[in-house]
Amino acid sequence: MNESILxxxxxxxxxxxxxxxEPAEGSRQNRSGIALDKATGETAWTSPGDSANxxxxxxxxxxxxxxxxxxxxxAVLFGPVAVxxxxxxxxxxxxxxxHQDNMHxxxxxxxxxxxxxxxxxxxxxxxxxxxxxxxxRLWQNDRLQTGMTSPLLVRGFLYGCHYDGQSFPNLGxxxxxxxxxxxxxxxxxxxxxxxxxxPMSSATLTASDGKLILLESNGTLRIAxxxxxxxxxxxxxxxxxxxxxxxxxxxxPVLCRGRIYCRDFAGDLICVDVSK
Numbered sequence: 451m452n453e454s455i456l457x458x459x460x461x462x463x464x465x466x467x468x469x470x471x472e473p474a475e476g477s478r479q480n481r482s483g484i485a486l487d488k489a490t491g492e493t494a495w496t497s498p499g500d501s502a503n504x505x506x507x508x509x510x511x512x513x514x515x516x517x518x519x520x521x522x523x524x525a526v527l528f529g530p531v532a533v534x535x536x537x538x539x540x541x542x543x544x545x546x547x548x549h550q551d552n553m554h555x556x557x558x559x560x561x562x563x564x565x566x567x568x569x570x571x572x573x574x575x576x577x578x579x580x581x582x583x584x585x586x587r588l589w590q591n592d593r594l595q596t597g598m599t600s601p602l603l604v605r606g607f608l609y610g611c612h613y614d615g616q617s618f619p620n621l622g623x624x625x626x627x628x629x630x631x632x633x634x635x636x637x638x639x640x641x642x643x644x645x646x647x648x649p650m651s652s653a654t655l656t657a658s659d660g661k662l663i664l665l666e667s668n669g670t671l672r673i674a675x676x677x678x679x680x681x682x683x684x685x686x687x688x689x690x691x692x693x694x695x696x697x698x699x700x701x702x703p704v705l706c707r708g709r710i711y712c713r714d715f716a717g718d719l720i721c722v723d724v725s726k
């Protein structure tokens with residue numbers, strides 16, 4: 451299991467269940483996820499594998515995302531073959547969109563009111579309506595190619611690092627760390643391109659109080675306005691304060707009680723006080 455586990459309360463039994471994609475026999479996977487009872491570790495439900503002609507060679511790094519559709523507690527799972535909307539309590543697939551990406555999904559899906567945004571190294575990003583049994587493609591373009599880092603939806607607009615879809619699958623970690631790419635903003639409902647920033651290192655994002663918190667892979671922390679009018683930076687700092695330590699930040703920053711927590715690939719945890 452490559453991605454993060456999601457722990458939710460099952461709607462009827464009130465028992466939390468972790469959900470995700472789990473390798474199955476024959477190198478194939480449970481197509482629409484697997485769930486365990488948090489208290490006992492017993493399998494709550496699983497799902498069938500894919501057919502033998504499935505061409506994907508990898509798993510999935512994208513984490514399940516919870517949502518509510520027509521009063522049903524659900525989760526969106528972005529697997530290596532399909533995007534699935536499943537009922538948390540039973541694992542029943544309510545909607546499925548087959549993409550057959552030959553790489554592995556990395557960026558988490560973004561979900562709002564039954565609409566799901568997904569992007570992967572092998573196909574252009576798209577917005578799906580998954581509120582009914584048959585998925586509806588609302589738009590698809592190349593304006594926000596978030597190949598590795600997960601984008602954010604803030605007040606009707608998507609923000610994320612824009613990767614070159616042609617070169618991303620060929621980049622190693624070292625090359626990716628040295629690569630420069632802009633932060634972009636697109637309109638959620640239409641996919642309309644709004645703006646892009648000057649190039650920066652690959653950055654993970656979180657948001658709070660109308661502001662974007664960006665952590666570049668080199669350890670540069672930036673705070674900017676979340677506005678469709680343009681990139682407006684408020685402040686920036688090197689979280690390592692110039693120290694010669696490993697610089698591979700690929701985990702999104704966490705804001706809690708006026709402090710931003712940043713973790714690098716080596717396991718260092720840095721806390722930045724932004725309360726004043």
